Amino acid sequence: MVEAQALQGIKGPLSIAAGVRDIVFTSAKRHESEEILDKLDVPHQINLFSDVEHGFAVRCDLSKPRQKFAKEQVFAQAVAWFDQYLIV
Known part of the structure; x- marks a missing residue:
């Protein structure tokens, strides 16, 4: 339920696990998210x-x-x- 504008504001590491049959995080939403994330550092x-x-x-x-x-x-x-990004 995260909108594109919120996703564009991500400042740190992000991990998403999705299901193919997800009616909330649809294939279209997933591809849009991939495009946005690809532009972020x-x-x-x-x-x-x-x-x-x-x-x-x-x-x-x-x-x-x-x-x-x-x-x-x-x-x-x-x-x-978590081991990679949250454990110091």
Whole structure:
């Protein structure tokens, strides 16, 4: 739900984990975000996961292997990102 203007104001590292079937962070919104972030001089990454919807990292069906994998990868992504940019 972040608008382009807010995204343009990012001053520090940004990591996004998104689902292909996300009705909030749509493909069009993702591509727009990529274009904006590419123009900024800040570290950023967008990881995209198949077979998951908005909120998958907190409310997925762990009995579905692809959803479980995505959730576990998002956790690993967050830990790695924090280690790189927040731990002194």
